Amino acid sequence: MIDLDETDRAILAALGRDATQSAGALARDLGLSQPACWRRIRRLEDTGVIRGRRLVLDAAALGFGVTVFLGIKLATKGLVSLEDFERAATAIPEVQTVQHVLGMFDYRLRITARDIADFERILRRRVMTLPGVGQVEANVLLSEERRPGPL
Numbered sequence: 001m002i003d004l005d006e007t008d009r010a011i012l013a014a015l016g017r018d019a020t021q022s023a024g025a026l027a028r029d030l031g032l033s034q035p036a037c038w039r040r041i042r043r044l045e046d047t048g049v050i051r052g053r054r055l056v057l058d059a060a061a062l063g064f065g066v067t068v069f070l071g072i073k074l075a076t077k078g079l080v081s082l083e084d085f086e087r088a089a090t091a092i093p094e095v096q097t098v099q100h101v102l103g104m105f106d107y108r109l110r111i112t113a114r115d116i117a118d119f120e121r122i123l124r125r126r127v128m129t130l131p132g133v134g135q136v137e138a139n140v141l142l143s144e145e146r147r148p149g150p151l
Helices: 006-017 023-030 034-046 079-090 116-127
Strands: 066-074 095-100 107-113 133-140
Touching: 006 023, 006 034, 023 034, 066 079, 066 116, 079 095, 079 107, 107 116, 116 133
Parallel strands: none
Antiparallel strands: 066 107, 066 133, 095 107
């Protein structure tokens, strides 16, 4: 774990709002020199605090109108079956996240599809053929009030 000071936190907050801004612009906003700001950003990247920068796309604008969360309970369990399932699930392009969870299900998948018919196709042809799949429960996302953002 790395010790973060107020300047580090300010850099993370600013990049969390807009990761496209340059070190120079960020430095001006925070009252730092450009080289000092760049060194801090580099240190945050090198220590793994910043693990990348992402582009946020609007799913609906791209024609993806349905998001479904699937709870999946594996029929068989073991290290090999977990790894096989994870590898196969992450290879499905419509699967946005694969979460290994504790509770009623073993995994939770977030799937984005064009519509319900498209989701059914993904479910039948891709998800139900994953190694070890037993019980499956689907929850369709109706609305999302807060999107994941910076910590």
